[in-house]
Amino acid sequence: MMRVSLLNEGLEIPIEGEVAYFNYYWLRDNCPSSWDDITQERIFDILDEPDDLQIRQVEADELALNIIWHDGHRSRFELTWLVRWYKERSHEDLAIRHRTPWYCDHYKRMARFDFNDLLENPASVADWTEKLLDEGVALVQKMPSSNEELVQLCELIGVVRPSFSGYAFDVFSKKNPENLAYTSRALELHTDLPPEELAPGIQFLHCRTNDAEGGDSLFVDAVSVANTLKETYPEYFKILTSYKVPFRYTTKHHDVRAKQRIIEIDEDNGEVSGINFSQHLSDIFDLPQRVLDMFYPAFRKFGQMMQDPRFLMRFRLNGGECIVFDNHRIVHGRSSFKDGSGDRFLRGCYVGRGDLRSTYRVLRAKYPKERFLKL
Ligand code: OGA
Numbered sequence: 001m002m003r004v005s006l007l008n009e010g011l012e013i014p015i016e017g018e019v020a021y022f023n024y025y026w027l028r029d030n031c032p033s034s035w036d037d038i039t040q041e042r043i044f045d046i047l048d049e050p051d052d053l054q055i056r057q058v059e060a061d062e063l064a065l066n067i068i069w070h071d072g073h074r075s076r077f078e079l080t081w082l083v084r085w086y087k088e089r090s091h092e093d094l095a096i097r098h099r100t101p102w103y104c105d106h107y108k109r110m111a112r113f114d115f116n117d118l119l120e121n122p123a124s125v126a127d128w129t130e131k132l133l134d135e136g137v138a139l140v141q142k143m144p145s146s147n148e149e150l151v152q153l154c155e156l157i158g159v160v161r162p163s164f165s166g167y168a169f170d171v172f173s174k175k176n177p178e179n180l181a182y183t184s185r186a187l188e189l190h191t192d193l194p195p196e197e198l199a200p201g202i203q204f205l206h207c208r209t210n211d212a213e214g215g216d217s218l219f220v221d222a223v224s225v226a227n228t229l230k231e232t233y234p235e236y237f238k239i240l241t242s243y244k245v246p247f248r249y250t251t252k253h254h255d256v257r258a259k260q261r262i263i264e265i266d267e268d269n270g271e272v273s274g275i276n277f278s279q280h281l282s283d284i285f286d287l288p289q290r291v292l293d294m295f296y297p298a299f300r301k302f303g304q305m306m307q308d309p310r311f312l313m314r315f316r317l318n319g320g321e322c323i324v325f326d327n328h329r330i331v332h333g334r335s336s337f338k339d340g341s342g343d344r345f346l347r348g349c350y351v352g353r354g355d356l357r358s359t360y361r362v363l364r365a366k367y368p369k370e371r372f373l374k375l
């Protein structure tokens with residue numbers, strides 16, 4: 001028997017040499033009977049409990065804490081479960097993973113998957129989504145040249161999420177372009193659409209044809225750059241993770257605005273998770289002028305570091321390839337191409353980052369990594 005002390009609003013129980021405290025409402029709310037067996041949703045209503053929730057009887061051994069509540073309801077909490085919530089305060093989450101930074105030489109070792117293999121093998125989708133979580137980018141090859149198959153690829157991870165302009169966008173040189181992407185000009189390094197409140201998560205850029213002269217792809221791992229900034233200019237890093245600045249996108253029919261932090265931190269593990277960066281969609285920075293005295297040097301240094309050849313992966317996207325990447329983490333752009341020199345046509349779509357994590361959790365649980373060892 002273990003000693004349990006009942007206090008006013010919670011109880012204390014020894015856990016691994018420490019005294020662990022648990023709130024009564026939290027315990028009652030999370031009684032194993034609170035969950036529906038089939039849907040796994042909560043079917044218990046904590047709002048119906050009295051204001052001074054009381055315990056009638058309690059006992060604990062090495063395996064479990066047993067409680068009889070004021071109304072006779074019985075709860076049994078496995079000790080291993082209590083230990084996890086005392087120490088980690090979270091569910092186990094396969095999708096919280098350490099990001100692997102990469103540099104200019106990443107192209108040759110970038111993860112590659114075949115479209116048909118992904119369609120046929122959910123275990124390959126588990127590997128693909130893992131690479132997207134860890135490295136933020138992967139190439140899908142042997143893509144058929146159709147809109148439908150791009151959607152099919154997206155739907156292996158989640159639902160296609162529209163931006164304000166629709167479910168997909170086509171990139172080619174247009175007569176009356178509404179933005180720079182639809183010209184043959186170079187596109188400086190950017191993340192797509194930070195003016196949207198929830199800037200797009202995972203981007204799919206499907207290259208259907210690339211016969212133009214020029215138009216190379218430029219990709220940078222912003223996690224790599226931001227980590228380097230943190231080491232070398234910690235005060236700049238602090239500024240870019242603290243202040244929000246405005247972004248704006250206007251057309252005849254739109255005036256889309258949002259404020260974002262330039263560098264975003266993953267609340268689950270404190271790592272840099274991505275950035276918001278687009279000089280062509282940056283609005284007039286509205287910070288106090290004295291703050292701008294600090295902000296601009298930080299912003300400029302970070303932007304210059306991204307252009308450093310040490311970080312810049314330059315390659316050519318070929319027809320039949322679809323590059324898939326985390327639009328918050330991977331900054332991308334392209335060199336200019338020569339109008340009239342050949343066709344260049346890319347089609348893009350987005351899927352949420354939450355969908356990526358969800359798909360990874362489900363598939364990795366079903367297809368554990370160990371399968372490689374058994375071969
Ligand atoms: C874009 C874009 C890349 C390219 O349209 O936002 O990044 O290679 N295009 O044209």
Ligand code: ZN
Nearest residue numbers: 190191192332
């Ligand atoms: Zn883009």
